[in-house]
Amino acid sequence: MKLTIKILLIPWLSIGAATLYGETLTVSLLDLRSESGLYDAVVEIIPIRQMTPEVMPIEVSVDQVDKEFISDVTVVPVGSRINFPNSDEILHHVYSFSQTKSFDIPLYGAGDNLDHFETFDRPGVVVIGCNIHDWMLAYIYVAESALVSKSDELGKARLENLEPGHYQLKIWHARMGDDPPLIKEVDVAAGLDTNLTIALDLAPERRIRRAPSSTSGRYR
C-alpha cells in the first residue's frame, strides 16, 4: 500500500475562555484517489504524559440486514461487548479469524443469539464475516482509549473535551488492509482549537462481489 501523508497543523486561537478539558481536535482526512473526504476512518488519540481518561466499556449490536452487516465499521472501547443479531429471515454464521479477537457463532436465524455477546478485551482491528455469504464483511475497531471518533462523509473526525497535552494519534481505515494504523504525535494546546488535515493515498477497497453473473452459483 502506498501511503502518502501530508499533515497541516493549524492551531487557531479560540474565541472565548477555554474551560478545563474543553479543547477540541478536528482531524480532516482527505482521500487522494477520490480527492474527497475519507469516510469511515477511525481517529484515536492516546494521552502520552497527561492522565488517561477512564475507558468505559459499552454494549453494542452489529446487526445483519439484507445480507449485510450494519454497519461497516463499528468503534468500541476495549472491554466492550458486542452481539450480532440476525434481522434476516435466513441463517447467518458470524466468524472472525483476527488475532485481536477470534470467534465463531455458528448458524443462527432471525431473533436468535440476542443475548450472546462477545467481549472485545484487546485493542486492535477485528475483521468479521459470514461463513455462508462470502461478501459480508465488516470491521470492529477496538480502541484502547476513550478518545476515539469516526470520520463523517466529509472526512472530518472531531474529538472534544480534551485535556491540553501531548497525544499519540492513530488513524485507521479499512483500505489500509493488513497494514498497521498510521501513528503520529500531536499537541493539543490550552485555549486553542487544533485542526489537522491529513491526506492519505490508500489502495482501493477490494471486496468479494455480491452481484450475480451468468457464471456464478444461483444461491447468493
Add this chain to the structure above:
Amino acid sequence: MLTKTRHIYKTGETVRRTGSKPASRLCQTLLLSLFSIPLSAWCNEFMELSVASGYEQNLPRGYLDKDVQSSEFVQTSVSAGKFFQPRVNTSVVLSAGGSHHLYFNQHGFDYSSLSLGVAIQHKLGMGAYTPRINLSLSAAREDSRGAQRDRDLYGIDLTLSRRLSAGLNFSVGLSSATSRGLDEPAVDFDALPYRQGVTRPTDPMDYRNNSLFAGVDYTLNSGWQLSAGYRYQDGYVVSSAVPPVVDLFIYTEAVALDPAYDHQRLMYLMESRADLWTTAISIPLSRDTAVDIGYNWQNFAVEYVGGYDNSQFLVTLVHQF
C-alpha cells in the same frame, strides 16, 4: 473415455418412445415444486431471471461450409430454489428452472426446457477463502419443434473451487452429461443417397459427454468481473448436414432425418473430442443485477472426418430477486 449409452441397430423399424406423457408429469411435478415453496420463508430461497441475446455462428454444427448456418437468438430462463444449511460447512441447494430458446434464422432449433437440480457444497474449513467441493446433479427435459430432437438431459458435476483473494477465484472439475432422445424415428435408409442396404442406428440424441473443466474469474476494483473457462469434452456431437455427406455417414454413430430442417437434412451423431473456451465480462448494475458480455468458442475434432467449430457471442441480463 468414450461412452456410448446405447447401440441398437434397427433397419426400417419404427420404434416410438412415448415422450409426451412423462413430459407432462415432469412439468406438473416442477410446477408443484415451485408453487409449494412457502412464501413465509421467501428470503431463505432464491429466484433468478436471465435474458440473453446473441449470435451463434454454426447453429447446426455443420461440417461442410454449405451446412454451416448462423442465427441470432434470444433465450430467457428463470430458476428458483431453496437453500439449506444442514451442517456448519455443508449446504444443499434444490432448484427448478425453465427456459426458452428462440433462433431467429432457423426456428427448427427452438426449444424449451424444464429442469430440476440439487447441489451439495462442502467447505473444507471456514471463511471465504477455504476450498470448497460442489457436487451437483441435474435433470432436464428439452422440448423442441421436432420430436426427434426432444430429449432428457442428465448431468453430474464435481467442482473444486477456491478463492485466492477478494478478486480472484478459480475452479476445476469433472462433469458428465447424458442425453436420452425421447423419440427414435424411423429412417428409410434405402431412400438416402448411400449404398443400398447400409444402415446406421437411428438414435442420434442418445449419447454421453464427459469433460474436464477449469475456470477463473477476477473482479476489478470497479466490480467488473472478468472470467475465462476451458472445457475438454470427450464424447459426441450432433451435426446436421445436407445429404449426401459420405464421410459423416460412414463414421456416424447414429443418423436421423433432422426435424430442425423439416427433415430435409440428416442429423449425425459423431464421436468427437472438443475444446470449449468461454470468456465473459460481467458488469454489475446493482447488487442484484448484472449484464454479462460473453464469447464462447467450440472446436470439435471428429476422427477420420476432421474438425469444425462454432462460436457464440451473447449479452445476458441477470437479475436475482
